[in-house]
Amino acid sequence: MRRFPLFLIFIACIKGHLVSGQSAGKETLDLTLFKISWSSSHVDSWQYTLANGERLRLRLPVFEINGKETPVILQYLRAAGAVQALPNGVKEYLYEGPFEANAGLRFQMKIRAAADNPIVRFSYSLKAGNAILSQKTGKNQLTYLSASLQDFSKVKEVRLAVFNEMIHSCNLSEVPVTRADFENGGSAAGPVLVAANGKSCFLLAYEHDSMYPNRFLEYRFGEDSTASLTAVKGNYYEGQQADGYSTIWLEAGGVAGDEEKLAADYRRFMAQYISQNMESRKPYIYYNTWGRQERDKWAGGQYLSNMNLEYTLKEIDRASDMGIEVYVIDAGWFDKTGDWGIHPKNFPDGFRQIRRKAEGYGMKLGVWMDPEKAAVSSRALQQNKKYLKTSNGKHGQPSPVWETEESVDMCPVSPYWEYYAAELIRLYKETGIHYFYLDGVGQTGCDDPGHFHGTSSNTREERQQSYGFLIPVFLGKIIEKVSAACPAVIFDFDVTEAGRIGAGLQFLASGRYFILNNGPYYHNFDLTKKGSSLLPNGNRNIFVQPGPARTWFMRSVLDYDKWIPSNLFLANYQPDDPGSSQIINLASLVLGQNSIWGDILKTSPEGVGRFAKILSKYKEVRDDIAKADPVRVGRPGDTPEIYEKINPLTGKGVVVIFANAKGQFSYITRGKVNHHSWTNEGATVKKGANGHAQIDVTFEEASAKIIFFGVNNGS
Structure with a gap:
């Protein structure tokens, strides 16, 4: 037996x-x-x-x-x-x-x-x-x-x-x-x-x-x-x-x-089947403003230099031209953490024009939030002071949140979780925000005996450990409460730093993960003196330039796709010219991570057209790609590096081939393919009588070939 x-x-x-x-x-x-x-x-x-x-x-x-x-x-x-x-x-x-x-x-x-x-x-x-x-x-x-x-x-x-x-x-x-x-x-x-x-x-x-x-x-x-x-x-x-x-x-x-x-x-x-929040399973295409906000900072400005109505409306126009479906406004859209009101100076009409424009394009709005933060002068703090995070009886010192008012940390493993959930429901109903990107929550931090993770009869260590165990549980409770009131809501949680709650199965029962930011920092490779930055502008990120290097790191997390669909692990690719870099980023995005960030208003008209064309092809078969079990040859950085995502029930999907040097390669699909196909330049497809396809590609430089099966093969 x-x-x-x-x-x-x-x-x-x-x-x-x-x-x-x-x-x-x-x-x-x-x-x-x-x-x-x-x-x-x-x-x-x-x-x-x-x-x-x-x-x-x-x-x-x-x-x-x-x-x-x-x-x-x-x-x-x-x-x-x-x-x-x-x-x-x-x-x-x-x-x-x-x-x-x-x-x-x-x-x-x-x-x-x-x-x-x-x-x-x-x-x-x-x-x-x-x-x-x-x-x-x-x-x-x-x-x-x-x-x-x-x-x-x-x-x-x-x-x-x-x-x-x-x-x-x-x-x-x-x-x-x-x-x-x-x-x-x-x-x-x-x-x-x-x-x-x-x-x-x-x-x-x-x-x-x-x-x-x-x-x-x-x-x-x-x-x-x-x-x-x-x-x-x-x-x-x-x-x-x-x-x-x-x-x-x-x-x-x-x-x-x-x-x-x-x-x-x-x-x-x-x-x-794991989640009741089915909207979180749909492979929408996202744009996040943080990549542009970082560039504003590196150029000598502030993260919030262009956090205003005029710039946002222009970006929504451009995002629509490129094929974006969810426009995410990152840190700084609010006046106070905790209260999460829309900043009255930067957005005087409270997102009314932004919502109207986005909805006119069929686009959803999203925002960044740190669920633990509450500004010092916020109503949230005044009404919930006994739910502050404490360690050995002391509260943390207030600190600014991305150039906004100083804030303190609240404990979600307390009645505060319901207060916060109510704020999200209010935002959804009042502003049309459908996507919440949660960030900054660590696995440790509170030993208060008056919350839900222990009493004065327990040791500090017990209360701390209970807090760590219950943090993802209570994030799930928040999402369940919001989803019950707002069925079309989507949640992501950022696990891009060590010490956060990890990429496990609890949060995936409610939402998705924001899995990778810009990849490694200079300090990950001992390229800085302790406490300093290699670059005078304060940028700690290495891989933010056009070209293939950034995408090697971004695609490294596609190992999850064997067990968990890649569209549950969002990562941001870049829209920057030249065209060769845009093709590499688009070829990576269509494997399921589905997001970009960067200064899209500086993307050339040719680049905007390139994104629009390839993403329109992707949308025809993205549901098939999301359902397809992955086939991979090679690892990120190899030449060639090949991905096959073909739905066996329809023959629809994609094959992507990356190379970092000049050369010619052939690949025969493992799955049987739909007879309609589309490729970018430098790839040919021959379909055999047995239903498989031979793909021949020629590279003149580092680039990628995208072959969609089951799409309208017109130009």
Whole structure:
């Protein structure tokens, strides 16, 4: 028997209907892709059976309640309440049962699953009267699951939030789990664990965000080939009420096949089923003003030199000419952080003309925000002083926010989260802002005993750790509240610096990541004296000039695309002349990162036309590109470096070939392609009788060739 639990792949649907029954003392869910079964009594685990007979078993959690280790062993586990249909095509199921040893303790399990995908989400909660969660060892005592992996020849950890100083960005890494890890009590942060045996491949995952190696949960390995997902720190605090305690969302999935098939199904799950906020999954094309604001500063001005109505209206005109769909006004559009009113001097009519012009082009408006900041004179601070971030009883010193009024930090893990969510709802409804770009939130910072992350009975360390664990949880709560009131809203979170909350699965259940800024700084490569800048204008960024170098770093994060669609990881390319640089940037953008910044009013008419033409072709097939599993040959900076994103159902998509030197190359598509195609100069396409295409390209300089399949092939 195969005995590797999957975090519970409990539910799916057969033609949209849940099938259940009893046989031989078991409760069974008979599903299209697999069966789930558990004992009718003495329920301590679940069994997951694929259609090919492979079986996996997951043991239920172990809590510490009232100072005693308390495994979840139930008298029974039965449906509680009606099945709910969610907007994204997922159904939610609720199960409940009493503990066998103490009927006063009850256990709930919530499950979300789609009918056509093997990945499920689930969470646990407790109904426990006056019971408390305790930690007699001084540390969290919570095991979410344990599972045997003895029948799996390959086990792998997939890390999502390793911060790489060379590219100055989070990136994905896949790390084998070895026999030595099991024999020596090793551990893995994940958040994804993959196991394969040649017949089937499974994963389990948890939805939380932390920058590696600052882990709040981990998988621990045992000599008996078990893997246990355990709390490390901050998952709860000593004395926290057990009644109503809910875990974070967990995930599991499995396929009869290899890792490639599992990754494809997981990628589709991330695109369609993890989030209720479906607007965040659409591959819109963005422009952000910060790239231009940086140039204003480097030229001797201020970040806010052109933060005004006249300049913004001109940029919106130009952005529309280029094919932009979301215009994002970065730092400085507001008069006070916390209150988030539109700056009355810079925008006297409060975005009225800006909104009218943008909507006339069918364009959405977006803004930058730091959700923790509140200006010293703001109403937000005056009404919420007890929710200031504190460390050892002291508040941080006020400091300016990008040339605006001095601000202090608020704690979102407190009632302040609802105040902030209400401000976002107000902005959405009053100004037409549909996109919020959140920035600046770190994993540490508050130990106040009056918030939601501990009390005066807990140590400072406990409160700090609980704060770190709960920060991404409360960002998710903010987004859920705003999305419920404003269904078309989109959220991004900036993970472009070390020390932020990391690029994990929690935020991706609500929004997307802003994954990479300008790439590395001079100090990343020891090119500056300590405390100084290499350039007299104060610019710390290396790769901001036209040419291929910047795009090497920007494309480095496309490793995520194997497991998570690249359009959930926004990065900004540049519109600068000459045309060869614009082609490289456009070729990179259409792989899914979908954004530019820079001074677009200085882009030549030829460049504006180039963006408009290629982005119009991209829009014809971008949904196919977003759905397509990636094929890649080479790494960023290689010659050639090739990407294929073809939707197998339609044959539509793109092939992009980069080179850094003069030469000729050929490539035959892995997928079958639509017979209509378009290429930029220097590429020819020959379609074979078998449906594949041979692409021949000629490079005279560093450049890129873009081949769209399934587009109108007119000029």
